[in-house]
């Protein structure tokens with residue numbers, strides 16, 4: 436990001452074999468005026484060109500709610516959940532029809548895949564989604580993924596498709612996540628408000644300075660650059676590069692694959708983490724928080740140890756055995772996430788105690804650790 440800082444270059448994009456392309460609402464709906472069919476046709480042509488080069492593509496497409504509103508003749512986006520759900524159901528049809536028609540021109544088959552947060556947080560359903568998506572791409576089909584907006588409510592939704600795109604990139608172990616939006620990339624300030632903002636061409640996905648410059652989205656988009664930067668960090672966990680670029684640049688996808696310097700390239704700077712740990716890290720919903728003492732923080736970070744009750748100072752939230760909790764240090768900094776072996780009531784009684792006392796305290800012992808290291812991911 437800063438001048439003189441080395442980050443891997445564009446050549447990294449040249450050899451990619453599997454890519455997730457995410458197209459956002461702002462672009463797809465031509466700033467809210469129905470689905471932009473001509474532009475969609477253009478992106479489909481580019482995806483077909485990648486396919487011909489042997490690159491597998493999964494498309495994550497927004498636009499269901501906006502398309503549904505137009506079909507229903509609604510002028511303003513409703514705020515009631517049931518109306519949004521209805522619009523998404525109507526609009527998703529239009530979206531599918533549109534993609535199917537355009538991919539059909541290239542003799543490419545599409546598949547509609549609607550996912551919810553629940554599908555990816557339940558381990559069994561996550562594995563099912565993974566094998567279905569992998570099978571589809573291996574069959575040469577282009578899966579078109581969206582959130583299943585008709586069955587989700589505010590508390591349980593991804594909301595923005597950037598996060599969904601990153602989790603899909605993790606799921607299929609894509610080489611890259613390409614986020615197409617209505618700006619040339621990530622700027623050092625929101626260009627809608629600052630005419631002097633300049634484009635960040637390369638950076639590291641987990642550079643904390645990126646979050647500081649990323650702002651919210653426009654009227655149509657949901658997450659703005661904030662969720663795109665977060666998505667890059669998530670995608671990096673499986674080793675994927677992220678590019679944020681303008682979908683309005685002619686031939687943007689093919690030019691990126693040719694190594695052209697377009698948009699913002701965010702590269703992972705750590706080795707990919709194992710699939711199960713990635714699944715753990717990708718969980719958005721945590722039920723409680725454990726505050727760790729300095730010794731526990733150190734062994735989690737340095738030795739990859741399990742978390743024992745003795746290292747926990749305080750507990751907040753409500754959780755049962757097997758649910759996800761966040762571990763923080765005494766200053767509240769995020770340290771790790773994991774699945775607990777004890778519910779909150781038992782855990783409250785165990786904290787600060789050595790593991791050999793668990794049986795005496797509870798009358799039984801489920802496990803000597805509060806979170807086993809296999810179920811724990813350091814953040």
Ligand SMILES: Nc1ncnc2c1ncn2[C@@H]1O[C@H](COP(=O)(O)OP(=O)(O)O)[C@@H](O)[C@H]1O
Pocket residue numbers: 458459460461462615616617618620621622623624625626627648649650651652653654655656657658659660661
């Ligand atoms: N630092 C930044 N650089 C570029 N765009 C930014 C920045 N901060 C906020 N934005 C805004 O993010 C918007 C894109 O996000 P969003 O509206 O969610 O679109 P999408 O539907 O493509 O996800 C841009 O229109 C821009 O105004």
Ligand SMILES: N[C@@H](CCC(=O)OP(=O)(O)O)C(=O)O
Pocket residue numbers: 458459460461496497498499500501523581582584594595596597652655656657658659
């Ligand atoms: N799933 C929603 C889109 C969510 C959304 O707008 O996301 P984004 O394009 O990332 O701002 C829909 O299809 O209407």
